[in-house]
Amino acid sequence: GQNIDQPTEMTATEGAIVQINCTYQTSGFNGLFWYQQHAGEAPTFLSYNVLDGLEEKGRFSSFLSRSKGYSYLLLKELQMKDSASYLCAVRDVATNKLIFGTGTLLAVQP
């Protein structure tokens, strides 16, 4: 079976740091993706991990532990425009399709 879990909602303060966790159980694993999705818009690519460790891209970092089936997205120096849904997705090894979690709705407050 395939199961991806992430918190439904989070709230953080402008300028702060927030960590969004994702745990997964899949029959095959070929990389983990994080996408950002603003209301009514398409998902936009943020980061990708296939090996264990931390990947840093500006204010965004993503971590993966394959042995624990765990990833997190770290957002630093939060801005109001970071208010969005953050989707964790695992790539299926056979077809490369993405299997998404339900998304974490992040609200950044002043």
Next chain:
Amino acid sequence: DTGVSQDPRHKITKRGQNVTFRCDPISEHNRLYWYRQTLGQGPEFLTYFQNEAQLEKSRLLSDRFSAERPKGSFSTLEIQRTEQGDSAMYLCASTHGRNRGLETQYFGPGTRLLVL
């Protein structure tokens, strides 16, 4: 910017009608994916194409759904005899496929369907 484009962006239809959506992938991308997203959920895989070949269909894709990619470029997704449960955002994504599909999928803006 020649990203993934989808048409129409919004569609309102009555139950029982047929609808067709179009996706134009990024130029020279040979893999094309369709997903469906309902409110408060992540996107769910429907089907994908490698060039013109449809290689996998999800169980979500009932016999009322059909997808084509006749020339390996744009793709269409048709829903026949629409039901209210078909109301969702239909997303298209593409990758160049040169690395056995091990690339980032880039999404189009989506088509939002409302079935009355």
